[in-house]
Amino acid sequence: MELADKVVGFLLSAISLTIFIYYTFWVIILPFVETDHFIHGYFLPQEFAILIPVFAGVALLCFLCVFVGYVMLKSKAKKKQT
Incomplete structure (x- = not known):
């Protein structure tokens, strides 16, 4: 490996x-x-030199927020069980 x-x-x-x-x-x-x-x-045209990183950053930020929210909900559900 x-x-x-x-x-x-x-x-x-x-x-x-x-x-x-x-x-x-x-x-x-x-x-x-x-x-x-x-x-x-x-x-590509020059305007994409700014748009591509901005959209990638927004997508990354959205994914990060969804992931943190999911982990927080799972953590809250786990606390209620114990």
Whole structure:
């Protein structure tokens, strides 16, 4: 199982690094490249550079609130049983 853990860890690290490099290039470098350059075809419009992280953050916050609420309800039900 140790080898599988290393492979999964490597893949997660590689995916994270790829996303970081793509997003960094998209947000920091791409605005300085001419708009008719072919490289713009590989990226979404600039407004998505803000919308995607905002929606991901809101979804994460909603999931976290639902999870905490579920745990609190389970904890309350467990206290009533004892």
